[in-house]
Amino acid sequence: MEAALSRLEARVLVYVMEHVPAAVGGRAVEIALDPDGPPAVFASAPLAPSPGAAVVFTLGRSGRRVVATLTDADPVIVGALLARVERAAPAGDPVRILPLAEPALVDAGRAGVALLPPSAGRWFPDLPDAIRFDAALVQVSMAVFLSPQELADAQAHGPAALLGAFGRGERDLIRFGARPR
Known part of the structure; x- marks a missing residue:
């Protein structure tokens, strides 16, 4: 369902769309994550330099x-997954490692997600780690879907190895639905 956005959400939408490699034609969507809770909202747009890919964000x-x-x-x-992650990990720690047993994630061979500052990777060079709108500060996190081994390593040893792999360009962000090549 098309989303009814608050003023802050509309400002976030415009700001993020101007700072990610999105093509025109994006949209915001409201979804019910559970029958008793308020709806969640996410946005998506085709990825400008890569047909068939998209930027998705809460x-x-x-x-x-x-x-x-x-x-x-x-x-x-992916938007529904990100909305669940946003609900499970409100603003706070800049790095979070979350195990997830969502069927779509498991079907794609993933076991969890790492929330990292955009500055930790090269995929969102124009997106800051936080955005201030008047008195409201909004934290920004890059979601990285983890394999079972990456999740186990991050839980056992912390996120340093994952952050290092991003810093060295050894880890690709577009892996969730990656097709074998």
Whole structure:
């Protein structure tokens, strides 16, 4: 369902769309994550330099954290996952490692997600780690879907190895729905 956005969410939407490699034609969508809770909202747009891929991000509705990723999977499925992640990890720690047993994630061979500052990687060079709108500060996180081994390593040893791999350009962000090549 098309989203009814608050003023802050609309400002986040415009700001993020201007600072990610999105093509025109994006949209914001409201989804029900559970029948008793308020709806969540995310946005997606085709990725300008890569046909078939998209940038997908939440708008900070659940806790002042925008969660963004690049994907070649269905943006609606990824958006729903990001909305669940945003709800589970409101603004706070700049790095979070979350195990997830979502069926879509498991089907894609992933076991969890790492929330990292955009400055930790090269995929969102124009997206800051936080955005201030008047008195509201919104934290920005890059979502990285983890394999079972990456999740186990991050849980056992912390996120340093994962952050290092991003810093060295050894880890690709678009992996959620990656097709074998």
